[in-house]
Amino acid sequence: MESPTSSKSWSIYGRREITAKYEIKEVIGSGAYSDVYRALRRSDGCPVALKEIHDYQSSFREIEALQTLQNCPNVVVLHEYFWREDEDAVLVLEYLKTDLASLIQEGKKKWTAGISSGEIKRWMVQILHGVDACHRNSIVHRDLKPSNLLISENGVLKLADFGQARILLEPGFVASAEDLQSQHDERDATAQGHPSTLQQPEVIINDSREQACINQEQGNLSKEDFFRNLVMLKAKAAATDETDRDSNTPDGDNSCLATCTASEVEDDLLKGSHTYEPDAGEENYGPLTSCVGTRWFRAPELLYGSIDYGVEIDLWSLGCIFAELFSLEPLFPGTSDIDQLSRIFNVLGNLTEETFPGCSDLPDYKMISFCKIGKPLGLEACLPNRSADEILIVKKLLCFDPASRATAMELLNDKYLSEDPLPVPISELRVPLTRCAPDEDSPGNWHDYRETGSDSDIDEFGGVNVTKTNTGFSVRFD
Incomplete structure (x- = not known):
């Protein structure tokens, strides 16, 4: 296994919620906005790919798309994901050689x-x-x-x-949060009685007002709504960051x-x-x-x-x-x-x-x-x-x-x-x-x-x- 100090993105090795479930074997892809590792699931030895994404927009897009397509046999499987406000998103994907x-x-x-x-x-x-x-x-x-x-x-x-x-309503028209909410409601109704296998994102918000707002509403929010609220809050912060870039x-x-x-x-x-x-x-x-x-x-x-x-x-x-x-x-x-x-x-x-x-x-x-x-x-x-x-x-x-x-x-x-x-x-x-x-x-x-x-x-x-x-x-x- 590559040591944390020699890896381009070493933070994943220090995240106990991930290493407790997955044995990280090696880096299999590395770039400016993501690093990917081959790993084994400790519970059954199943090989997986851990994709650590350093850009929050790209993270949200990939999770949103893969959740929507999770029942399609010709789309890569997203087993679960981990995401903290102060750390990169890590997607657990099926490993294909x-x-x-x-x-x-x-x-x-x-x-x-x-x-x-x-x-x-x-x-x-x-x-x-x-x-x-x-x-x-x-x-x-x-x-x-x-x-x-x-x-x-x-x-x-x-x-x-x-x-x-990107999620569109029609060619050239980008879906709004309200449009996607409607789509999620329909999917939730269809999947009623079939709980998602995806892990609820672990979230830490630094701003006390934002924390209070999310805590107040969390009990009434679906996983998708909760996740979207987090991303919208992060987007507001990024809007004033001159270093923010497209994915x-x-x-x-x-x-x-x-x-x-x-x-x-x-x-x-x-x-x-x-x-x-x-x-x-x-x-x-x-x-x-x-x-x-x-x-x-x-x-x-x-x-x-x-x-x-x-x-x-x-x-x-x-x-x-x-x-x-x-x-x-x-x-x-x-x-x-x-x-x-x-x-x-x-x-x-x-x-x-x-x-x-x-x-x-x-x-x-x-x-x-x-x-x-x-x-x-x-x-x-x-x-x-x-x-x-x-x-x-x-x-x-x-x-x-x-x-x-x-x-x-x-x-x-x-x-x-x-x-x-x-x-x-x-x-x-x-x-x-x-x-x-x-x-x-x-x-x-x-x-x-x-x-x-x-x-x-x-x-x-x-x-x-x-x-x-x-x-x-x-x-x-x-």
Whole structure:
């Protein structure tokens, strides 16, 4: 076991309520906003992942989402959590050894015929069930990618890392506390007689008035209400703290087996545009930010700075994931946000009012423009030797217009999944024994989207035309 003094986040070793129940074995993921440990539950020896989150907003988002989805077989299980006002939240999650990224790498390097169509379909079905559960509960994940899709040793795939998740009422509309209260009341009524297995958060409030307020109401509050009140009080305090930041700050080279967030904030050419700087004021129920997710899987509207979006951004990410399952290579491995847009346009053509009505209203649309792509490559060129039906399933997701993207439920009912070859049984899926290291041979390998400086990326383009405007400037790439 790693000693407390050598661990980046040693406080977990001194928390007796945790060490009394769990034997901490080793650090398996570490980043700016979370550290994850492999541990054994002392009562039965069950392996678990202890995720210590250093950002309260991310903690609340992940707990809220996982509580809502606790009965979904394709979402990682939250066994319980610990949270004190003066300490980081620690989530006790089921421990899964590998992920879809490792499966793709193993299929590319070790399996002669790659991943069979029947296997791909079964993986797709499981992913779609997990995403559909999120979207039916008005949860947008905001960071779907192969390394956040964990796999059990018996082939069950589960969505993980909900630190960036948000709860919406409808696309582009963030739920208020009152809306969520209504949802919780409905869930409480449905689950009446079935007490939650999640542990009541341990809370210490320093302010005596806040303590009195919570003590007075605690007897009449559900666990969710009590927890939300705590977070709202913490949010008020954080609002005056200049060091408060959005949870989308880089988390380093984390293992998503540790369900850590791995996303980047760029110091790009357009620094100052909210496309490239996270909104430091984004509260759990406040305005959305465009700087979410991992670049390779980020929808075009996010790259152009949209803060008015819904679950459709997850559907774009699905399209990129499915394409990678088919080709065993990332579809759009951009090295910067500008490069990401360029790669997308080279394959799908330009983003215009014809392909996405209303795109000209995106915050950064008039600031970034590209020459017209005369002959886009098309997805067919990116997915050689794949059938028309396989390419079509990707096309249904990679639409510029978010409203045109197929929903998870629509794809679950798509004929592609019900025709030969049928999805293989889960018991017949090949599963990597462990997580693979990042594939350095892949174009723009996995580390690229964690780089923070990208000014030099402009050198990749032949010509750059910068024009001053009334509101700033615009950039055109030739």
